[in-house]
Amino acid sequence: MADRERETVTLPAGGGTDAEIAAHLFLATGTVENHVASVQRKLGVRSRVGIAARAWQHGACRP
Numbered sequence: 001m002a003d004r005e006r007e008t009v010t011l012p013a014g015g016g017t018d019a020e021i022a023a024h025l026f027l028a029t030g031t032v033e034n035h036v037a038s039v040q041r042k043l044g045v046r047s048r049v050g051i052a053a054r055a056w057q058h059g060a061c062r063p
Contacts, residue, residue, distance in 0.1 A: 001042060008035040009051050 008021060018036070022029045040046065043054050 001039060005035045005039050005042075008032055009039045010055065 004025075007025060008027075016024070018029045018032045021027075022032045025032070036048065036051070039051055043051060045051055045054060
């Protein structure tokens with residue numbers, strides 16, 4: 001997973017919207033959506049909840 005993808009998905013684990021994440025990282029909202037979709041494919045999950053669960057399992061974030 002690319003560093004920017006990792007950055008992008010740790011914020012949704014905290015409940016941020018695409019627009020909030022984009023503003024925080026100085027990215028376009030579409031870029032955030034693309035990163036999230038890419039991470040979902042790489043992890044084999046269907047939702048942000050799946051991303052958050054995987055991140056929590058691997059110690060990348062707290063519930």
